Every structure is written in structure tokens, then in C-alpha cells.
Amino acid sequence: MEQQKQEIMEKARQLGVKFVRLQFTDVLGVLKNVAIPVEQLEKALDGELMFDGSSIHGFTRIHESDMYLRPDPNTFTIFPWRPRDGAVARLICDVYNPDGSPFAGCPRQTLRRVLAEAKKMGYTMYVGPELEFFLFHVDNEGRPLLETHDQAGYFDLAPVDKGENARREIVMALEEMGFEIEMSHHEVAPGQHEIDFKYSDALDCADKIVTFKFVVRTIAQRHGLHATFMPKPVFGINGSGMHTNQSLFKNGENAFYDPSTPDQLSQECYYYVGGLLKHARALTAVTNSTVNSYKRLVPGYEAPVYLAWAQANRSALIRIPAKRGLSTRVELRNPDPSCNPYLALAAMLAAGLDGIKNKIQPPKQSEMDIYHLTTEQREEMGIPSLPGSLKEALDELKQDQVIINALGDHVFEKFVEAKTQEWDCYRMQVHEWEVREYLTKY
Amino acid sequence: MPRQHRVVIAINDDASRKNIGAMLQAAEFLIIGEATDGITALKLIRVRQPDLVIAEVFLPAMSGLELARIVSDDKLAPVVLISSNYDHATLEEAKLAGAFGYLVKPVGEASLIPTVEIALSNYSEVVRLEEQVKELQEKLETRKIVEKAKGILMHTLGLTEAEAFRKIQKQSMNKRISMRAVAEAIILAHSLD
Numbered sequence: 264m265e266q267q268k269q270e271i272m273e274k275a276r277q278l279g280v281k282f283v284r285l286q287f288t289d290v291l292g293v294l295k296n297v298a299i300p301v302e303q304l305e306k307a308l309d310g311e312l313m314f315d316g317s318s319i320h321g322f323t324r325i326h327e328s329d330m331y332l333r334p335d336p337n338t339f340t341i342f343p344w345r346p347r348d349g350a351v352a353r354l355i356c357d358v359y360n361p362d363g364s365p366f367a368g369c370p371r372q373t374l375r376r377v378l379a380e381a382k383k384m385g386y387t388m389y390v391g392p393e394l395e396f397f398l399f400h401v402d403n404e405g406r407p408l409l410e411t412h413d414q415a416g417y418f419d420l421a422p423v424d425k426g427e428n429a430r431r432e433i434v435m436a437l438e439e440m441g442f443e444i445e446m447s448h449h450e451v452a453p454g455q456h457e458i459d460f461k462y463s464d465a466l467d468c469a470d471k472i473v474t475f476k477f478v479v480r481t482i483a484q485r486h487g488l489h490a491t492f493m494p495k496p497v498f499g500i501n502g503s504g505m506h507t508n509q510s511l512f513k514n515g516e517n518a519f520y521d522p523s524t525p526d527q528l529s530q531e532c533y534y535y536v537g538g539l540l541k542h543a544r545a546l547t548a549v550t551n552s553t554v555n556s557y558k559r560l561v562p563g564y565e566a567p568v569y570l571a572w573a574q575a576n577r578s579a580l581i582r583i584p585a586k587r588g589l590s591t592r593v594e595l596r597n598p599d600p601s602c603n604p605y606l607a608l609a610a611m612l613a614a615g616l617d618g619i620k621n622k623i624q625p626p627k628q629s630e631m632d633i634y635h636l637t638t639e640q641r642e643e644m645g646i647p648s649l650p651g652s653l654k655e656a657l658d659e660l661k662q663d664q665v666i667i668n669a670l671g672d673h674v675f676e677k678f679v680e681a682k683t684q685e686w687d688c689y690r691m692q693v694h695e696w697e698v699r700e701y702l703t704k705y
Numbered sequence: 706m707p708r709q710h711r712v713v714i715a716i717n718d719d720a721s722r723k724n725i726g727a728m729l730q731a732a733e734f735l736i737i738g739e740a741t742d743g744i745t746a747l748k749l750i751r752v753r754q755p756d757l758v759i760a761e762v763f764l765p766a767m768s769g770l771e772l773a774r775i776v777s778d779d780k781l782a783p784v785v786l787i788s789s790n791y792d793h794a795t796l797e798e799a800k801l802a803g804a805f806g807y808l809v810k811p812v813g814e815a816s817l818i819p820t821v822e823i824a825l826s827n828y829s830e831v832v833r834l835e836e837q838v839k840e841l842q843e844k845l846e847t848r849k850i851v852e853k854a855k856g857i858l859m860h861t862l863g864l865t866e867a868e869a870f871r872k873i874q875k876q877s878m879n880k881r882i883s884m885r886a887v888a889e890a891i892i893l894a895h896s897l898d
């Protein structure tokens with residue numbers, strides 16, 4: 264630790280770092296920054312920096328507002344966009360109580376706790392996410408539009424899409440920050456992009472997801488564009504998901520792989536899928552945590568709707584890609600990038616582990632296209648749906664003790680409180696659609 | 706005839722934008738883009754890669770200062786700012802944003818052309834120096850690493866300094882990789898045991 268600290272201080276000196284941003288997320292997954300001058304870096308690394316937690320959502324009540332930030336030295340990195348007056352570095356932090364105990368409202372600690380439970384069973388979780396997002400134009404007052412094309416026709420020089428340039432720079436910036444980019448391409452919908460990075464252990468991956476969103480937004484802004492991770496920004500075209508590939512490793516081996524079975528999937532893999540499916544409806548509140556998330560989870564846009572699993576079928580909620588050996592993995596397809604990745608990974612892992620602990624057999628695989636079945640056919644086959652709204656998902660969450668335990672009481676309460684408020688606020692609005700539909704009719 | 710310098714102008718008010726454009730054209734500059742707001746200017750600069758940017762401090766959507774900061778951070782072009790005032794705070798921000806010149810309205814040819822010419826020449830000097838610094842930093846870093854690797858070889862194989870250096874050099878030539886890479890490999894291998 265002391266050596267790591269010295270290494271970071273040395274690196275900061277060499278790279279001419281002027282400011283360090285200490286980052287952490289609130290319960291809703293919003294990235295928070297405390298910027299300190301480099302002179303305070305040593306103090307920060309010693310975990311002696313305090314901040315006022317009462318100002319941040321889902322943290323504390325006013326009388327317990329002093330919180331300590333303890334940076335994770337493994338997360339030290341320099342932002343590639345380098346101001347003239349010195350580089351800016353960042354460290355992701357865990358939040359601690361003044362008495363030195365982990366703070367219950369810190370999502371990163373929530374994930375750490377569930378990972379430790381997995382470790383006790385001998386498992387390490389690896390995650391590879393596929394993040395989608397839209398790049399939109401902004402108007403000449405700087406407000407984001409839903410436009411993907413530039414109407415002024417200024418940029419006739421770019422052959423296909425202005426997003427390509429911005430995306431290339433996003434990829435370069437991420438690579439400079441130590442991401443291994445596996446793939447980056449334009450998605451189905453106009454203006455929609457996907458960037459996949461190499462899988463890593465769950466904590467590192469969650470850190471990377473929050474970093475990713477931050478980098479994408481920043482670079483887009485520096486190109487005069489607006490990046491959004493909103494799950495369904497435009498009605499009628501595909502929304503943005505965050506398919507989450509996950510696997511468990513035991514003693515350095517992929518625990519989902521078993522060459523001796525016909526499909527080379529281990530019993531643990533089956534149980535893990537069983538656990539995910541059992542808790543899917545409650546899980547969704549965490550992995551798809553906005554009102555808007557449920558407008559993506561509708562039939563017809565490559566998003567999953569029904570609780571089914573399959574090896575090849577892309578309409579299923581869970582897919583097992585064909586790769587075997589070390590790459591054997593389970594792909595959960597409902598999460599979207601508006602979720603808090605720490606909580607989402609914690610909840611998914613807890614669901615899977617519950618499957619393993621209680622030997623939950625998943626239902627039979629559905630290799631047929633479930634989208635095109637009628638409601639009766641689905642009922643006959645016993646295929647339930649994901650929740651249709653945030654409200655429905657929250658109600659499921661409140662009844663699922665496994666997911667509640669994974670979140671911890673503090674996070675669970677704050678989360679449900681904030682999300683119920685969000686739902687109520689939405690519920691009471693009069694939406695454009697209602698006006699269009701009813702104003703002249705009645 | 707030397708290559709014409711290519712300029713993007715971002716000024717909100719039509720009259721002064723046209724006026725400045727005309728003065729630059731008369732001085733053999735090529736205007737490759739005009740914008741009335743900061744966002745459009747930023748996109749133009751990214752796509753058309755001008756040699757010089759002239760931007761008003763006050764611009765809608767993204768201020769000239771913010772624009773200058775991004776353009777200078779990403780080393781896209783030198784920016785000359787234009788404003789109707791020169792209060793201390795704005796000047797400080799212009800410095801931080803990395804502006805290469807600052808003109809106060811009304812801008813006449815006699816101040817515009819010299820400012821722009823000096824900005825262009827200073828900018829190319831800065832670019833040259835930055836490259837040099839980077840090169841020297843790399844050399845220094847390589848030397849430090851090779852020194853360390855030499856020390857390891859001298860200590861573990863009982864070589865003289867010259868022999869150790871020769872060994873690294875030879876390996877670098879045989880394997881066709883840089884001396885730095887060889888030195889790094891030696892250090893890494895040494896740290897394992």
C-alpha cells in the first residue's frame with residue numbers, strides 16, 4: 264500500500280498533474296467529483312479527506328454528514344484531454360464512516376460485499392458489458408436535440424456520420440486510460456453507437472462503466488455533440504442497452520464450462536441461469552432503473568421482454584453465446600446504461616449465486632422466436648414477462664429478499680424511496696401523447 | 706506563392722464577421738468557415754482543420770473562451786480572441802484558455818493582421834518546442850531505464866559498465882527492438898525473483 268502510494272505520487276509528479284478528481288457514485292449511479300489540488304494527493308491517498316455526505320443523494324441524514332473518501336489506488340488514471348495548465352488525474356473512492364467502517368450507502372461497497380460473499384463460495388465474477396448510446400446534435404444555444412443529422416448541412420465533408428469522428432476519439436481516449444476496446448461500431452438506429460471493452464473482474468468493470476459514461480459525455484461535448492445513455496430516447500427506433508456478459512471463475516478456471524456435458528455447460532452455469540431467471544423481475548428494478556427503461560423493453564426492437572433463455576436465440580432474456588472454454592458466459596440482455604453499475608452487478612451476482620446455493624433448475628431453453636408467439640402460446644409454455652413499468656419492478660423488488668439483501672437495507676430503502684418519487688412524478692404529468700389522443704376526442 | 710493560411714471565423718454579429726473576413730482575404734488569407742455560435746464553430750474546426758481560429762469571446766451555445774480552451778487542449782489551431790472589453794477577469798480566462806492573441810473591438814486592419822501573423826508564427830514555434838520536449842523526455846526516460854538495467858546486469862553477471870551496455874545494445878540489434886524495450890524486459894525479469 265505504502266509502495267503503491269509512492270508510485271502514484273511519483274507518477275502524478277512525472278505527468279505534471281495539477282488536480283485530482285476523487286470520484287464516487289451516489290445510490291442512483293450519478294458520478295460525483297471532489298476535485299483537490301495535487302498537493303493534497305498524499306492526504307487523499309491516506310484516506311484522510313472528508314466531505315459532506317448530506318449534500319449527496321442517498322447518502323446520509325444531516326446529522327451524520329461527515330464521510331471519508333478512501334481512494335482505490337488501482338483506479339489512478341490521467342484524463343487524456345490535457346489542459347495547458349497541467350494534467351488532471353482521477354481516483355475512484357470507497358466511502359467510509361468517521362469510525363472507519365464501510366459506509367452502507369456507498370454502492371461500490373455494496374458490490375464489494377457481494378463479491379466477498381462470492382469469494383467465500385470460491386467464485387470470482389467477471390463481466391464484459393456492451394454499452395450503447397446515442398450522439399445527438401445540440402442547437403445553437405447549446406441545448407441537446409433529438410437530431411442525429413446536421414440540418415445546416417455544414418459538415419458535407421464527413422462521408423457517413425459525424426458521430427464516426429467523435430467515436431474514434433472516444434475510443435482513443437478510452438485506450439489511453441487503459442481500456443482494451445474489443446469492438447466499436449455504429450448501431451442499428453441513426454446516431455446510435457456501441458463500444459465494447461474487454462471483460463474484467465466485476466469491481467474493475469463497474470469502475471470502467473462509470474468512467475466510460477463520463478469519457479463518452481466529455482468527448483462528445485468537446486465535439487459539439489451531446490451523448491446520452493437514456494435507454495429509449497426516440498420512440499419507434501431501437502433503444503440503448505447494456506448487455507451484460509458474466510461468468511464465474513473458480514481456482515482460475517471458468518466455472519460455467521464443463522467439457523464433459525453435451526452442451527459443455529456446467530451444472531453451476533445452469534443454476535446461475537436459474538437464479539437470474541427466478542429473480543429477473545425484481546432484478547429489473549435495479550438493472551433498468553428509470554421510467555424510460557421500460558419503453559425500451561417492448562417487443563420489436565431487439566430488446567428482451569420475456570423470461571426465457573437460449574443458446575442461440577437473441578430474442579431471449581438470457582443468451583449463452585457459442586464460445587466455450589475460458590469465454591463461456593451468460594449474457595443478460597435487459598440491463599440498460601442508466602443503471603447504477605455497482606448495484607446492478609451486485610444484484611445480478613446475488614441472483615446467480617442464489618441459483619447455485621439453492622440448486623435452482625432453469626426452465627427448458629426456448630430456441631424459437633418468442634417475440635412472435637401469441638399471448639396464449641406464451642402462457643401455455645409458461646413464459647412470463649419482464650415488468651412493464653418501473654412501478655411493477657419496484658413492487659417485485661420489495662418482495663425479493665435475495666436482491667434486498669444484496670443491496671443492503673440502507674441502499675434498498677434509499678433506492679426505493681427515490682425511485683418511487685420518480686415514478687409518482689411521472690405518473691402525475693400530463694404527457695404529450697395524452698393531449699394528442701384525448702384533447703379533441705373528448 | 707506560399708500556401709494560404711486557412712481560417713475559421715466565429716463572430717456572432719454579421720457585420721463585424723464580414724468585415725474581419727474581408728480584411729483577412731485582402732491579406733491573402735483563405736476563409737474556410739464562418740460560424741455565429743460556438744458549437745457550430747467547434748464542429749467546423751474539427752472537420753476542416755484550419756491553421757487559425759478567430760473567435761469572439763461572447764458567443765451563443767459555447768463561449769469563445771470555452772471554444773479556445775478545447776481547441777488549444779486538443780492542439781487543433783491557435784485561437785485569436787475578439788471582445789469589446791478587456792477586463793481583468795476575462796483576460797485571465799483568455800490566458801488559461803490558451804489564446805494566442807486578444808483584440809479589442811473595433812478591430813482595424815492595422816491591429817488584426819500583425820496579431821494574426823504573430824499568433825501563427827508563435828504557434829508553430831510552440832508546436833516545434835512541444836515536440837522537442839516530448840522527444841527529450843523520452844530520451845531521458847530511456848536513459849534512466851537503460852541505466853537501471855545496466856546496474857542489474859553488472860550486479861548479477863559481474864560485468865563492467867561498458868560490457869553491460871554492449872550486452873543490451875547487442876540484444877536490441879539482434880532482436881530488432883529498442884534498447885528501452887530490452888532494458889524494460891531485464892528490469893521486469895529481475896523483479897520476478
